[in-house]
Every structure is written in structure tokens, then in C-alpha cells.
Amino acid sequence: MSDTPATKSGFSLRGPRVSKFLEVYGIVLVVIVMMLALAAIKPEVFLSAQNLTNILKQNASLALLALGMYVVIVTAGIDLSVGSIMGLAMVALAIASKAGVPWPLVLLIGPAIGLMVGWINGVGLTVLKLPHPFIMTLGTLNVARGLTYLISNGAPVSGLQPEVRYIGQAYYSFGMAPPAGIPASLILVAVCAIGLWFFLERTNMGRHIFAIGGNPHAARVSGINVDRTLVVVYMISGFMAGLSGLLLAGRTDSGFPNAGIGIELDAIAAVIIGGASFFGGRGTVLGVLAGVLIMGILRNGLNINNVSAFWQQILIGLVIIIAVYIDVLRRRAAVRR
Amino acid sequence: MAGALLEARGISKYFGAITALRDVNFHVGPGEVVGVVGDNGAGKSTLMKILSGLFVPSEGELVFDGRPVSFRSPKDAQRLGIEMVHQDFALAGNMPIYENIYLGREPGWRLGPLTVVDHRRARRMAAEHLNRLKIHVKSIDQNTEDLSGGQRQAVAIARSTAFDAKLVIMDEPTAALAIKEVGKVLDLVRSLKEHGVAVIIISHRMDDIFYCCDRVMALYQGTNFAESPLGTTSRNEVIGWIMGTKGHTQGLAHDNMH
Numbered sequence: 001m002s003d004t005p006a007t008k009s010g011f012s013l014r015g016p017r018v019s020k021f022l023e024v025y026g027i028v029l030v031v032i033v034m035m036l037a038l039a040a041i042k043p044e045v046f047l048s049a050q051n052l053t054n055i056l057k058q059n060a061s062l063a064l065l066a067l068g069m070y071v072v073i074v075t076a077g078i079d080l081s082v083g084s085i086m087g088l089a090m091v092a093l094a095i096a097s098k099a100g101v102p103w104p105l106v107l108l109i110g111p112a113i114g115l116m117v118g119w120i121n122g123v124g125l126t127v128l129k130l131p132h133p134f135i136m137t138l139g140t141l142n143v144a145r146g147l148t149y150l151i152s153n154g155a156p157v158s159g160l161q162p163e164v165r166y167i168g169q170a171y172y173s174f175g176m177a178p179p180a181g182i183p184a185s186l187i188l189v190a191v192c193a194i195g196l197w198f199f200l201e202r203t204n205m206g207r208h209i210f211a212i213g214g215n216p217h218a219a220r221v222s223g224i225n226v227d228r229t230l231v232v233v234y235m236i237s238g239f240m241a242g243l244s245g246l247l248l249a250g251r252t253d254s255g256f257p258n259a260g261i262g263i264e265l266d267a268i269a270a271v272i273i274g275g276a277s278f279f280g281g282r283g284t285v286l287g288v289l290a291g292v293l294i295m296g297i298l299r300n301g302l303n304i305n306n307v308s309a310f311w312q313q314i315l316i317g318l319v320i321i322i323a324v325y326i327d328v329l330r331r332r333a334a335v336r337r
Numbered sequence: 338m339a340g341a342l343l344e345a346r347g348i349s350k351y352f353g354a355i356t357a358l359r360d361v362n363f364h365v366g367p368g369e370v371v372g373v374v375g376d377n378g379a380g381k382s383t384l385m386k387i388l389s390g391l392f393v394p395s396e397g398e399l400v401f402d403g404r405p406v407s408f409r410s411p412k413d414a415q416r417l418g419i420e421m422v423h424q425d426f427a428l429a430g431n432m433p434i435y436e437n438i439y440l441g442r443e444p445g446w447r448l449g450p451l452t453v454v455d456h457r458r459a460r461r462m463a464a465e466h467l468n469r470l471k472i473h474v475k476s477i478d479q480n481t482e483d484l485s486g487g488q489r490q491a492v493a494i495a496r497s498t499a500f501d502a503k504l505v506i507m508d509e510p511t512a513a514l515a516i517k518e519v520g521k522v523l524d525l526v527r528s529l530k531e532h533g534v535a536v537i538i539i540s541h542r543m544d545d546i547f548y549c550c551d552r553v554m555a556l557y558q559g560t561n562f563a564e565s566p567l568g569t570t571s572r573n574e575v576i577g578w579i580m581g582t583k584g585h586t587q588g589l590a591h592d593n594m595h
Contacts, residue, residue, distance in 0.1 A: 204443045204452040207432075211440055214429035221391070221427045222441035223412045281431035 023330070027275050027290040034294065038301045045304045049180030053171065057251065059296035060185035061086070061244035063289060065267040066274075067189075067196055068240030070288045071233050072133070073271050074200070074213045076280025077125075079234060080137040081117060082241035082267060084144035086260035089113045089245030091148050093164065094157040094255025103163040110246035111239050117144055118238020122231030133234075141264070148257050158254035168250020185247050189289075192240065197285040209233060213280030269316065270295055273323040294319065341400070342367045342535050343388065343419065343504055348397035350383055357383040358559045361397075365504065370526065370536045372546040372567075374579050375556035381539045384556065385506050388537070389421035390414035418503035422510060426493040430482030434474060435463035437481050438496045466499055470528060487518025494525055504535045511545050523548050543572045557581045 022029075038046040045051060065082050072079045089110035097106045117140055124136040167188060171181040200206035208229050211219040220226050249255055274291025276283025295316060302312045341364040350358040358380045365371045375381045386392040388399070390408030399406050401417050408414045411421065428437045436443075436459065444462060445455040463477045472491045474484070481489055490510060497505045510526070511519045519542075526549045529536055540546055546553055547567065554564035555578035563578045577583065 202453055202456075203448070204445070204454055207436060207440070207443060207454060210432060211429040211436075214431035215427070217425070218427040218429045218437075218440070221411060221421070221423060223410070223415065224441050281429070 024284065024286070027287045027294075031290050031293050031297065034297050034301070038297065038304075041301075042304055046301065049176070051300065051304070053181060053183060055293075055296050055300050056186045057171075057183045059292050060183065060189050061248045061251075062263065062266055062270060062296070063189045063292045064192060064240045064244035064247065065263060066270040066288050066292050067192055067285065068237035069264070069267040070271045070274075070276055070283060070285070071196065071200070071209065072237045073268070073276050073278065074209055074280060074283055075230060075233055076213050076278075077133040077230070077233070078137065078268070079118075079121065079237045080134065080264050081121060081140040081144060082237060082244075083260035083262060083264040084141045084148065085114050085117050085238055085241035086245040086248065086263065087257060088117075088144045088148045089242040090249040090259050091152045091157060091255035091257055093246060094160060094249055095151060097160040097164050098157060103161045106161065106164050107167075107246065110242035110249070112242065114238035114240065114242025114245070115235050116238070117241075118235035119231060121238065122234035125234070126227035126230050137234075145261075152255065152257045154257055156254050156256050160249060160253055164246075165250040165253055168247045168252070185251070188243070188247065192243070193285050193289060196236075200285065205229060205232065210281055213277075213282070215281075266295065269320050273320060275323070275327060277327070278324075291323075340366060342369075342402065344400040345384070345388065345394075346398050346400065348384065348387060348394045348399075350380075350387065350392065351395045356559055358387075358394075361556065361559070361561055363388075363554070363561075365535050365537055367503070368530055368533045368535055369552065370530050370538065370550045372550035372553040373537060373539045373556065374541070374546065374553060374575060375562070376579050376581075378558075379556040379579075380559040381556055382508060385421065385508060385537065385539060388414070388504075389419055389506050391421070415500070418501055420497035420500075420502045420505050422490075422493045422497050422505060422507045424508040424510075424512060426481075426489045426513075428481040428489055428493060428496075431480060433478045433480055434467075434484075434492050435460050435477040437492055438463045438466065438499050440496070442500060462499075463495075467495055470495055470498070470525060472525070485518065486514045487521055490514060490518075490522050491525060494522070494529070498529065498532075498534060502534055504537070505529060506537045506539075508539050509541070510538060511540065511542060519545070543575060546575065547572060555579060 065086065069079055069082060092113060093106050093109040096109055097103070121133070121137050121140055124130050124139070125133050130136045167184050170184040172184070173181040200209065208219060208224045211222070211224065212226055212229060216226060245260070248259060270291035271283065271288055272278060272291070273294055274283065274287035274289070276287060298315060298319065299312055302315065344364040346362055348358055348361045348363070349356070361380070361384060363384060373381050373384070383392065387394050390411040390413050393407075393409065399408070406417065429440065432440070439459050439462070443452055443454045444458045445452045460477055467474065467477070472495055474488060481492055484492065490513075494505070507526070510522055514522060523545060526536055526538065530549070538545060538550060550567055552564065552566050553570065553575055555562040555575065557578070558581070562581070563583060
């Protein structure tokens with residue numbers, strides 16, 4: 001069998017410490033390399049404060065979705081309903097905001113809807129014992145989207161209360177000249193990412209989620225309540241989707257019934273590009289964020305270089321395949337070690 | 338049975354129309370190593386799953402340390418110090434050794450419904466525990482999928498004894514191992530006995546039974562068939578029990594050659 005030079009130098013010869021480092025932070029290096037490349041090609045456009053802030057703002061809702069999807073994928077599951085949850089949350093809170101519901105309540109609508117649909121997903125999976133989360137969440141994908149059209153009559157709703165728009169639109173300049181600054185949505189993503197990292201890595205339930213992804217039978221005989229844990233997992237995913245609906249509603253000052261169609265696939269792609277295993281039990285929060293950034297920077301870089309949107313989709317598809325192939329190579333190198 | 342650590346009286350177990358166990362009695366003393374033999378479908382695994390809380394018996398009662406007990410889940414049995422080592426090891430391969438040892442019982446401090454895991458303490462406890470059992474691994478941070486079969490079995494046994502176990506039930510502990518690793522695992526069973534832990538071993542291998550058991554009992558078609566202290570039986574007699582025959586192999590000359 002022929003060894004590729006990459007696996008040899010990266011994982012065998014330089015010893016376990018380097019390979020461990022690359023395993024955890026290699027994906028961040030990819031992001032940095034992409035940024036350097038774009039900075040070299042179009043420095044004045046790509047590196048402008050406006051553009052960088054835009055990348056962060058535009059990808060904040062995808063980041064929230066991907067973080068939730070990551071928790072599901074760690075259990076070897078999948079949640080197809082997140083795009084519909086996002087749309088339903090967005091439209092429901094826009095309607096409520098327009099109807100004059102007090103804004104603190106409006107802020108709760110998105111996450112509450114997400115928790116509810118997530119709970120239904122989890123219960124359907126564990127109590128009804130539907131054979132695979134694909135089926136259950138495909139069902140709720142359609143139900144939630146149908147509800148979205150039903151309550152909105154298929155028409156966009158615009159004009160939200162300023163407090164509701166805040167999280168999606170505000171940014172903090174920290175003395176920099178506008179439009180430079182840290183978007184509030186980025187801070188929300190950071191808080192969620194750190195909270196999720198702590199939950200997954202430092203709490204017993206987080207570790208149980210990894211154990212379920214690695215070997216559900218082992219988890220069960222270790223006394224872990226697998227069903228209850230899975231319900232929590234899908235509720236987390238739904239919660240994040242509801243939150244991302246709130247973010248998008250704030251950013252666009254409206255509720256679009258079509259918002260988030262197909263975005264569940266982008267979320268899955270970001271998680272996989274970020275190095276999580278589709279078969280469960282493997283991945284990092286940092287990798288997921290890097291996966292989102294890789295997709296975001298790729299799109300942005302192609303945009304500012306006037307590459308057509310059609311090509312963008314082709315390239316993203318190729319990146320997904322390459323990312324998983326790198327993972328396959330890495331796994332093979334690890335076995336040989 | 339006076340002085341028994343765990344006793345099962347008149348246990349029956351039905352799965353629909355199928356009778357897996359019929360009026361089975363069983364006991365194990367403190368620090369005793371009991372071998373359980375029987376053909377496929379004799380009811381060994383069902384009996385062990387009842388003793389470890391995975392199954393609830395249809396009839397009969399369990400007595401632990403002289404008190405009647407009933408287990409609704411393995412957690413209930415674990416609370417009394419009864420642990421099971423599964424045939425497939427039941428380890429999460431994507432997780433390090435030390436996390437597997439404390440899976441479901443992570444050391445740490447309470448935070449509402451969660452426990453914040455103290456990874457440093459778990460590592461230290463795992464290292465000390467493995468040392469005590471004389472189990473050597475490259476690093477407790479190794480994922481268990483990178484271990485050999487024998488090492489995985491050792492980790493599974495370490496997990497079963499990590500919390501003051503009084504009885505460890507092992508389902509075919511050597512069936513999945515390379516020959517050269519079998520001895521190490523059996524020595525581990527002996528060292529559990531030295532630590533005062535009672536062990537029940539299900540095995541098809543007479544070598545396992547005769548290497549580390551004090552007593553052997555046979556199930557046949559879901560019922561008690563025979564039992565004896567190890568010193569007063571022979572391999573051929575026990576093999577006869579597995580096949581449902583008693584007595585008539587006793588006189589054979591090669592019986593006592595082991």
C-alpha cells in the first residue's frame with residue numbers, strides 16, 4: 001500500500017505530540033491559510049473591516065445551527081428539522097412582535113419553539129422508537145414548515161421591535177471607526193460555543209453523549225439513561241435553531257416563511273468539514289466553528305472574486321468530499337501508528 | 338444458604354412462551370469464584386443478567402447479604418457492589434481508558450442535575466486503580482479502540498471493580514481474546530479473589546474453569562443440573578454436565594489427567 005507523504009510526515013515521523021496538535025488545531029490552520037490566500041489576492045476588499053464584519057454576521061445563524069447539529073451528530077444522529085425550526089421561529093416571533101407582544105416575551109418565542117420541536121423529535125425517536133432520526137426529523141421538517149406557511153399565509157412579515165432586532169443588528173465598535181466592530185451576534189455565537197464546549201467536555205451528560213455516539217450498548221449497561229439523554233440532545237439542537245431564527249429575524253428585520261430551506265444541509269456540511277465523524281463520537285466545538293468559517297470564507301472569497309454562485313456550490317460540494325477524505329486518511333494513519 | 342453473599346432462590350424467567358429458566362437456585366459466597374457452565378441456551382446469560390439487574394425474574398427471589406433484594410436496573414445492583422463484565426467488553430472505543438472506567442459514575446461536583454467532571458481526579462483515580470490491579474497500559478488517555486482484546490478486557494474488569502465491588506460477574510471473559518492474553522486475564526480474576534471480591538465466570542473453556550474457580554455449577558435446559566467443588570470433579574465430568582449426562586464418564590482413566 002502506498003503511503004502518501006502527508007500521512008507519513010504528519011502523523012508517523014514527527015511523533016504523537018505534533019499529530020495530536022494537528023488533529024485538534026489543523027482545521028484552524030486551514031482557516032488561516034484560506035484567509036492569507038484571500039488577503040494576498042484581494043487585500044483591499046477581503047481585509048476591509050466591512051467585509052470581515054459581514055462574514056461574521058452572515059454566518060452567525062449558520063454557526064448556531066451547526067453547533068446544535070454537532071451535538072446531534074456526536075450521537076450518530078441527524079436533525080433535518082433545524083431549517084424549518086429556524087423558519088417557524090422567525091415567522092412566529094415576527095408576527096408576535098408586530099402584534100405588540102412585550103419584547104422580552106418575543107425573545108423567548110424562538111428558543112421555546114426550538115425546544116418544543118426538539119422535544120418532539122427526541123420523544124418520537126425514543127418513545128415511539130422510530131427506526132432512525134432521519135425519519136422523525138424529516139417529518140418535523142415538513143410539519144414545522146407547513147405551520148410556518150399556515151401562520152404567515154406564506155407572506156413575509158416585517159417591522160420588528162428594536163429590542164428584538166438588537167441581537168441581530170447591533171455591533172460594538174470598541175473605539176474602532178464604523179463599520180468596524182464586533183457584532184452582537186458574534187458574541188452570542190461565542191457564548192453558545194463556550195457553553196456547549198463546557199457541557200460536552202466537562203459535564204457527565206456531555207461525556208455520556210460522546211459515549212452514546214461511540215457505543216450505545218456500552219452507554220446503556222453503564223447505567224446511562226440513553227433515551228433521556230437523546231431527548232436532551234434534540235432539544236439542544238432545536239433550541240439553537242430557534243435562537244438562530246431570532247438572530248436572522250433581527251438581522252433582516254422580518255420573518256420570511258421561506259427562510260432556512262435547505263440550511264440544515266449547510267449545517268451538516270459545516271460539522272463534517274470541521275472534522276466531526278458522521279458515525280458519531282468524534283469532533284470538537286472548535287472544529288465546527290472552523291467548518292462554518294471555511295464555508296463562509298470560501299463563499300465570500302468567491303464572491304469578491306466574481307465567481308458565479310453556481311461554481312460556489314460545486315466547490316463547496318468538493319470541499320465536503322475532500323474534508324471527509326482527509327479524515328479517512330487520518331484515521332488510516334492513526335491505525336498504522 | 339447461610340453465609341452466602343448473593344443467593345437466588347427458585348428463579349424462573351419466561352420470555353413470552355419460552356421458558357429460559359425454571360426454578361433455578363444459585364449462590365456465591367464472599368470471595369468465592371464460581372464457574373457457571375452449560376450449552377448454548379442453557380440459561381447462563383439469562384441468570385447472570387438477572388443477578389446483575391439487567392432482567393427482572395418472572396418468579397423467585399434474590400437475597401444479598403441475608404436481605405431480600407430486587408433490582409429494577411443494573412444501577413440498583415451496582416449500588417450493592419454487584420458488577421457485570423460483558424462479553425463484548427461494553428467499552429466506548431472513542432473515549433480514553435480513564436473515562437471508560439468511570440463512565441456513568443464520573444467523579445466531580447454537582448451542578449444542578451449535572452455533574453461537572455473532575456478529569457484530573459478521574460485520571461489519578463484510574464491510574465491508582467490500574468496499578469492496584471497490576472494492569473499496565475501505555476497511557477490512561479489512550480482510546481480503548483486502540484487497545485488489544487486482552488487490554489480491553491482488563492479495562493472492563495477495572496471498571497467493574499472501580500467502586501468497591503463485592504461481586505463481579507463475567508460473561509465469557511476469555512472468548513474474544515488471543516491465546517497469549519487469556520492467562521493474564523485469568524490471573525486478574527485470581528487477584529480479584531485475593532482482594533476479597535467474589536467472581537462468577539461463565540465459560541466454555543475448561544482451562545478457565547479449572548484455573549481459577551473454587552466451585553463449578555452446570556445449567557441444562559434452564560434448570561439446575563449439577564454442581565461440585567473443583568477438587569472433587571474433573572474436566573470430563575463437567576463436559577458431560579454441559580451435554581446433559583451425569584455419572585457414566587467417571588470411571589474413565591483419562592479423567593484425572595490434567
